[in-house]
Every structure is written in structure tokens, then in C-alpha cells.
Amino acid sequence: MMFETFYKAFDQLDKETSVQIAFEALNNEKITIVELYEGILRRSLAHLTDKESDPTHKIWKEHIQSSIIRTILEMAYPFVLKQRSSKVLGSAAVLCPDQEQHELGARMVADYLTLLGYKTYFVGRNTPRSEFVDLIKEMNMDVIAMSVTNYYNVSSAIKTIQLIQQSGVSPKILVGGIAVAHNPKAFEGMDVTITQSVEDLKQAVGGGK
Known part of the structure; x- marks a missing residue:
């Protein structure tokens, strides 16, 4: 109703x-x-x-x-x-890759991570690849969640993940969004966790009351 x-x-x-x-x-x-x-x-x-x-x-x-x-x-x-959970589990950032303009789903994910007990930073849409690495290093992020809505931005997301993994930092990387749901095989072989629901997030990072 x-x-x-x-x-x-x-x-x-x-x-x-x-x-x-x-x-x-x-x-x-x-x-x-x-x-x-x-x-x-x-x-x-x-x-x-x-x-x-x-x-x-x-x-x-x-x-x-x-x-x-x-x-x-x-x-x-x-x-x-x-x-939100009273237990603080670490820090997390939620971003969208280069050229991705849709950020409402990512904004919800940021709140979900806060609910689970993470100190969460919402960076938002169209974030340059180099900025991901700078953020992780400067803010000492434990979790990076990336949201991809437009299919044409999947390749940008993959390149961003590769850059992060080659930079010597090792946060847990989560990817989600409509484009990921429709193209999960694009992320096969990469050390990332695909999440498409609150339960997926909870299983990936723990937390919650």
C-alpha cells in the first residue's frame, strides 16, 4: 500500500x-x-x-x-x-568509475555500509582512476565499493580495479550495479566480490546488528 x-x-x-x-x-x-x-x-x-x-x-x-x-x-x-550497528568495522568508500553519471544506487550502498558498521565516505559519480588509488592510500580504506550502471562503463571499472590492484594497496573491492548484474563474467578472474543486495554486502564485509 x-x-x-x-x-x-x-x-x-x-x-x-x-x-x-x-x-x-x-x-x-x-x-x-x-x-x-x-x-x-x-x-x-x-x-x-x-x-x-x-x-x-x-x-x-x-x-x-x-x-x-x-x-x-x-x-x-x-x-x-x-x-546503524554500534560496532565499528573499518572504513569504506563508495564511488563510480570514469564517465559513470548514475550515482543513486551507489548512494544507497554507502548508507548500507554505514548501517553495517563502517565509517563510510560517499565520493560519487565519475571518479578518475588515479583518484581511487589516492583516496585508498590517504584515507587508509578497508573497503572500496564501485557502482556501475551503464554497460559502456564496465571497461572503465575493470581498468580502475586493475590500477588499484597494481598500486600496492589491498582493500576489499566490491562491485555492483545493473551493468555488473548483466555482465558478471567480465569480472571473472579478478579479486573482487560482486554484490547486488544488502545480504550480499553483509556476507562480503560482515557487520550489522
């Missing part, structure tokens, strides 16, 4: 109502962060199309809807801190 109510407002580009629905559900403890992200926000994003699959796709509408989701994610952060 909540999804249908939320999606109606979301599809009508009603930002105020969409944010209010999410806030009240969290504030009244009717839903957890994971339930909100997986059962409401991801499901809503899954309805978005692109020019390649839908000639009638409206980029302006996609951008407005993405901004609604982004606002909800920022609004939800205090609730993430409230629900």
Missing part, C-alpha cells in the same frame, strides 16, 4: 508529498531504512526507462524524479545513523 501511495506522488513529480511519505514512515518507525530503499525507492527507480529502451523517454522527467530520490536519501541520513 505504501509503495502505491508513494509511487503515485513520485510519478506525478510531487516532491513534497513523496518526501513527506518517506519521512513520516521513518519517523513513526513504520519502516526501516533497508525497507524504504529496497521496497520503495529502488522499485520506483526500476520504473524509469532510458532512450535506448523507450523512444518516448523524457530525460527531464528522469532528472526530476532522480532529484526527488536524492532529497529523500539526504533526509534519511539521521535515521541511518540511528539504525
